[in-house]
Amino acid sequence: MAVLLRRLLQPGRPPAALGRSLGQREADLCTEPGATVRVRFAPSPTGFLHLGGLRTALYNYIFAKKHGGTFILRLEDTDQTRLVPGAAENIEDMLEWAGIPPDESPRRGGPAGPYLQSQRLELYAQAADALVRTGAAYPCFCSPQRLELLKKEALRNRQTPRYDNRCRNLSQRQVAQKLASDPKPAIRFRLDEEAPAFQDLVYGWNRHEVASVEGDPVVLKSDGFPTYHLACVVDDHHMGVSHVLRGSEWLVSTAKHLLLYRALGWPPPRFAHLPLLVNADGSKLSKRQGDLFLERFAAAGFLPDALLDMITNCGSGFAGTRSPDRSRRDHSREAPGLRPATNLTQDTLNAKLKKVSEGLDGTKHSHVMKLLRVVLSGQLQGPPVAEMMVSLGPNEVRERIQKVLCS
Numbered sequence: 001m002a003v004l005l006r007r008l009l010q011p012g013r014p015p016a017a018l019g020r021s022l023g024q025r026e027a028d029l030c031t032e033p034g035a036t037v038r039v040r041f042a043p044s045p046t047g048f049l050h051l052g053g054l055r056t057a058l059y060n061y062i063f064a065k066k067h068g069g070t071f072i073l074r075l076e077d078t079d080q081t082r083l084v085p086g087a088a089e090n091i092e093d094m095l096e097w098a099g100i101p102p103d104e105s106p107r108r109g110g111p112a113g114p115y116l117q118s119q120r121l122e123l124y125a126q127a128a129d130a131l132v133r134t135g136a137a138y139p140c141f142c143s144p145q146r147l148e149l150l151k152k153e154a155l156r157n158r159q160t161p162r163y164d165n166r167c168r169n170l171s172q173r174q175v176a177q178k179l180a181s182d183p184k185p186a187i188r189f190r191l192d193e194e195a196p197a198f199q200d201l202v203y204g205w206n207r208h209e210v211a212s213v214e215g216d217p218v219v220l221k222s223d224g225f226p227t228y229h230l231a232c233v234v235d236d237h238h239m240g241v242s243h244v245l246r247g248s249e250w251l252v253s254t255a256k257h258l259l260l261y262r263a264l265g266w267p268p269p270r271f272a273h274l275p276l277l278v279n280a281d282g283s284k285l286s287k288r289q290g291d292l293f294l295e296r297f298a299a300a301g302f303l304p305d306a307l308l309d310m311i312t313n314c315g316s317g318f319a320g321t322r323s324p325d326r327s328r329r330d331h332s333r334e335a336p337g338l339r340p341a342t343n344l345t346q347d348t349l350n351a352k353l354k355k356v357s358e359g360l361d362g363t364k365h366s367h368v369m370k371l372l373r374v375v376l377s378g379q380l381q382g383p384p385v386a387e388m389m390v391s392l393g394p395n396e397v398r399e400r401i402q403k404v405l406c407s
């Protein structure tokens with residue numbers, strides 16, 4: 001039994017299944033003394049503000065306030081076809097209602113405006129021009145039909161669709177000829193450099209060799225609007241953003257963004273990717289789930305403070321519980337206010353627990369689960385062990401196991 005429990009605990013760090021704690025060194029990377037902290041919440045007004053968005057905004061707000069910095073609201077409205085009327089106003093209204101108003105925003109203005117991407121097209125065009133001039137980007141004249149065909153062919157061959165970089169090797173003469181009949185080509189960024197590794201403030205060291213799995217991405221569309229990759233890099237640079245705190249779905253794209261910073265000769269900000277709020281079954285919260293919209297909570301009479309309290313503790317993975325014992329608090333984990341959320345579903349935990357059992361020769365998985373149930377709840381029967389572990393959270397699980405080991 002002790003072997004099993006020790007394996008789950010792995011001395012010196014939390015069980016792997018329960019998330020990775022943030023070390024002092026990573027915490028130190030958070031801010032330099034005297035450095036100006038500027039963070040941004042940058043939603044697309046393609047829907048009203050929902051709980052997931054509020055949580056991302058809240059973490060940015062808390063981070064800015066903790067470091068005496070600035071919290072910026074920027075609206076990424078470059079996909080004009082998906083804009084929802086009233087969403088831009090709703091996002092700002094709801095931030096105000098929740099009590100986490102931005103310092104700079106479309107409504108409040110500020111020194112780094114405009115805060116609507118559709119009003120910053122000139123900046124993206126300038127950056128795209130600079131990239132083309134240095135050869136870091138190139139015009140792509142491929143028709144939508146050709147790109148669609150590539151996609152279909154890849155899917156038919158059970159491969160991941162990717163652009164085949166065809167226009168990369170056009171000669172200057174060919175480009176001039178094509179420009180005569182198609183004066184507004186898309187601009188693609190050349191992904192042929194080794195992506196730099198980076199230390200995410202939540203997830204630790206990361207490296208994604210994007211060039212080996214992706215075709216060159218479009219950074220500026222033929223209609224003059226940027227794609228997310230170029231727009232966020234250009235805006236974060238010009239707005240002096242020091243830390244990018246955004247959803248973990250962008251973790252993989254960060255390598256691409258770092259290559260763009262390098263190609264433009266700009267120092268990159270620090271990155272902290274926030275685990276997403278998920279449904280009980282582990283699926284992503286969707287904007288289509290109307291009951292998650294903030295205005296529903298406001299209309300139903302919820303107090304903003306209650307909502308913020310819930311969101312703060314939702315998958316925060318904070319070292320303490322909701323009523324932390326200050327004398328036992330681990331300050332190395334507190335510095336940036338962030339740790340990886342447990343981000344666990346019962347399924348992932350079950351898989352990890354099975355692995356632990358497999359490593360114990362001659363012990364049945366069912367016996368291991370019985371033992372853990374007793375250790376965690378003192379009961380012989382009850383809810384599934386993984387469900388208990390998710391509800392208890394990593395700290396409580398660790399403490400209960402530790403208690404049995406020490407008895």
Ligand SMILES: [Zn+2]
Pocket residue numbers: 139140141142165166167168
């Ligand atoms: Zn092309």
